[in-house]
Amino acid sequence: MSTTFKKPVSMRDNVMHYCPGCGHGLIHRLVCEVIDELGLREKTIAIAPVGCAVLAYDYWDFDTMEAPHGRTPAVATGVKRVLPDRFVFTYQGDGDLAAIGTSEIIHAGNRGENISVVFVNNGVYGMTGGQMAPTTLIGQATATSQYKRRPEKEGFPLKILEMMALLDGVVYLERTSVHSPKDVLNTKKAVKRSFETQIGNKGFSMVEVLSPCPTYWGLSPVESMKRIETEVVKEYPLGVIKG
Amino acid sequence: MAKIKYLSTGNEACGEGAIRAGCRFYAGYPITPQNELTAYMSRRMEEEKGIFIQSESELSAVNMVMGASAAGARAMTSSSSPGISLKQEGISYLAGMELPAVIINVMRGGPGLGNISPAQGDYFQSTKGGGHGDYRLMVYAPSTVQEMFEMTYRAFGKADKYRMTVMILADGMLGQMMEPLEFDEDIKPEGETRKPWAMTGAEGREAGSVKSLFLGEGVLEDINDRLQAKYRKIEAAECEYEEYRTEDAEVVITGYGTVGRIARSAVDMLRSEGVKAGLLRPVTLWPFPYERLRELKGKGARFLAVEMSAGQMVEDVRLAVQDDPKVSFLGRTGGGIPSEGEIVEKAREKFTSKKEK
Numbered sequence: 001m002s003t004t005f006k007k008p009v010s011m012r013d014n015v016m017h018y019c020p021g022c023g024h025g026l027i028h029r030l031v032c033e034v035i036d037e038l039g040l041r042e043k044t045i046a047i048a049p050v051g052c053a054v055l056a057y058d059y060w061d062f063d064t065m066e067a068p069h070g071r072t073p074a075v076a077t078g079v080k081r082v083l084p085d086r087f088v089f090t091y092q093g094d095g096d097l098a099a100i101g102t103s104e105i106i107h108a109g110n111r112g113e114n115i116s117v118v119f120v121n122n123g124v125y126g127m128t129g130g131q132m133a134p135t136t137l138i139g140q141a142t143a144t145s146q147y148k149r150r151p152e153k154e155g156f157p158l159k160i161l162e163m164m165a166l167l168d169g170v171v172y173l174e175r176t177s178v179h180s181p182k183d184v185l186n187t188k189k190a191v192k193r194s195f196e197t198q199i200g201n202k203g204f205s206m207v208e209v210l211s212p213c214p215t216y217w218g219l220s221p222v223e224s225m226k227r228i229e230t231e232v233v234k235e236y237p238l239g240v241i242k243g
Numbered sequence: 244m245a246k247i248k249y250l251s252t253g254n255e256a257c258g259e260g261a262i263r264a265g266c267r268f269y270a271g272y273p274i275t276p277q278n279e280l281t282a283y284m285s286r287r288m289e290e291e292k293g294i295f296i297q298s299e300s301e302l303s304a305v306n307m308v309m310g311a312s313a314a315g316a317r318a319m320t321s322s323s324s325p326g327i328s329l330k331q332e333g334i335s336y337l338a339g340m341e342l343p344a345v346i347i348n349v350m351r352g353g354p355g356l357g358n359i360s361p362a363q364g365d366y367f368q369s370t371k372g373g374g375h376g377d378y379r380l381m382v383y384a385p386s387t388v389q390e391m392f393e394m395t396y397r398a399f400g401k402a403d404k405y406r407m408t409v410m411i412l413a414d415g416m417l418g419q420m421m422e423p424l425e426f427d428e429d430i431k432p433e434g435e436t437r438k439p440w441a442m443t444g445a446e447g448r449e450a451g452s453v454k455s456l457f458l459g460e461g462v463l464e465d466i467n468d469r470l471q472a473k474y475r476k477i478e479a480a481e482c483e484y485e486e487y488r489t490e491d492a493e494v495v496i497t498g499y500g501t502v503g504r505i506a507r508s509a510v511d512m513l514r515s516e517g518v519k520a521g522l523l524r525p526v527t528l529w530p531f532p533y534e535r536l537r538e539l540k541g542k543g544a545r546f547l548a549v550e551m552s553a554g555q556m557v558e559d560v561r562l563a564v565q566d567d568p569k570v571s572f573l574g575r576t577g578g579g580i581p582s583e584g585e586i587v588e589k590a591r592e593k594f595t596s597k598k599e600k
């Protein structure tokens with residue numbers, strides 16, 4: 001299967017700035033493959049988040065724009081409403097989407113905006129130095145939960161998809177992971193289904209991808225994948241949540 | 244050319260001015276005293292096949308405008324003081340991304356929740372940069388319902404020309420008062436509306452990006468230099484003001500917006516008492532008419548800055564005149580509006596020579 005290693009047309013040649021074993025590079029690539037397969041490159045406007053993936057536009061060879069931290073779905077709303085025949089997706093981390101941008105994501109979903117959201121959940125703030133995120137697991141040490149996350153002080157891991165499932169405007173939600181080849185394939189399938197949902201004008205959809213951050217998990221790339229498999233999926237069960 | 248004439252509130256006049264300028268995207272959030280504008284847009288955008296969104300927050304509204312603008316639409320949001328504070332994040336990003344936008348601030352009393360009465364306490368915020376970083380907004384200060392229409396209409400052409408935010412700085416009085424409004428029936432959008440830089444999908448061209456993050460060494464400084472050069476150009480080309488009876492004025496009252504209207508009658512009252520008074524009403528608050536004020540000072544004028552604030556524009560008057568004893572200030576806050584009488588009295592007290600008494 002030599003084609004597996006061919007760079008997608010939608011992907012630039014630039015060397016990625018991500019740490020070894022980071023999930024972003026892989027997820028970027030899956031997104032680009034789907035865009036190629038659906039012939040969307042010349043119709044796409046992607047909205048990049050603030051976080052480790054802020055430089056996504058250096059790796060994607062289609063139109064992109066930035067948004068202020070968390071406002072990504074509001075910016076996407078503006079783009080998509082003006083250009084309803086183009087393809088618009090946001091790519092957001094858990095700080096961007098599940099903390100500072102909770103209001104924007106919920107209301108974009110509730111309005112049933114016809115956009116796609118790729119939500120990369122690695123349970124920490126990477127770019128700023130490994131702080132606790134709303135998605136950080138109980139018992140996980142981070143730069144700002146040095147006594148390990150305790151529910152009584154720091155609250156609980158936030159399950160965005162399960163919340164979003166309650167919204168009538170949201171048509172498709174799935175949680176996937178990238179810890180095994182099978183899961184990588186599933187992620188690609190889910191991203192494709194989300195993108196097709198938009199092309200079919202069916203409304204708001206979102207894929208949450210559980211992704212490793214070896215650097216701030218303090219684990220090797222291999223151990224990070226193992227952690228997703230044994231710990232993270234227990235808190236964030238995989239599968240179709242809605243649709 | 245046939246004219247359309249009717250009575251309008253200032254808020255609704257802004258809405259119609261935007262529509263006639265080709266604005267086809269509006270996002271807003273309820274706040275008094277600008278609600279008539281949002282309601283008007285909800286009706287008119289549908290009629291014009293434009294887009295109206297009542298957003299979940301002020302933050303979201305300005306960010307929707309950011310997206311719409313990046314996609315090539317003429318886009319607007321509006322609010323009043325506390326809501327404009329919330330929009331500052333987006334305003335700074337719009338500046339960094341060099342995206343055109345029109346934002347209307349129908350000012351109310353502050354600080355904090357303040358009250359819903361007219362005020363001019365957001366002058367610093369609008370003209371000196373309310374958000375982070377080095378940037379400017381073009382700021383227009385209408386003083387009639389007709390000007391609410393005209394300045395909003397013109398703002399879109401300027402915003403596109405310079406790829407920046409243009410703010411209409413009005414107040415609750417101008418927003419809610421009714422006055423006759425008149426414009427050409429077939430008035431067309433002004434200026435260049437094609438936007439080759441817009442993000443519309445990379446069909447038949449290189450992929451593009453609209454962003455404000457520049458990490459490469461020296462890159463951000465270069466971009467700031469370019470922004471500043473643009474601002475210098477605007478200062479040279481876009482400053483507007485109105486003068487009234489300043490030819491031989493020994494006392495020049497400065498006031499914008501609602502205060503500009505009142506000060507005009509005060510000038511007439513002072514003239515009838517034999518005081519050689521005049522009015523300089525800045526129409527653009529940025530760029531500010533520093534030079535004209537300097538000229539008037541050169542001709543021997545002294546100045547009375549009148550505002551519905553504790554003294555904000557007066558700092559620019561002082562900067563222009565560079566001679567503090569020549570500048571006096573009269574301000575009311577929290578919904579207080581200086582009356583003609585108050586202005587006349589202050590002018591008399593400050594500028595009528597003691598010997599004459």
Ligand code: SF4
Pocket residue numbers: 017018019021022023024052122126127212213214215216
């Ligand atoms: S800090 Fe974490 S999320 Fe960020 S690039 Fe490194 S591994 Fe990836």
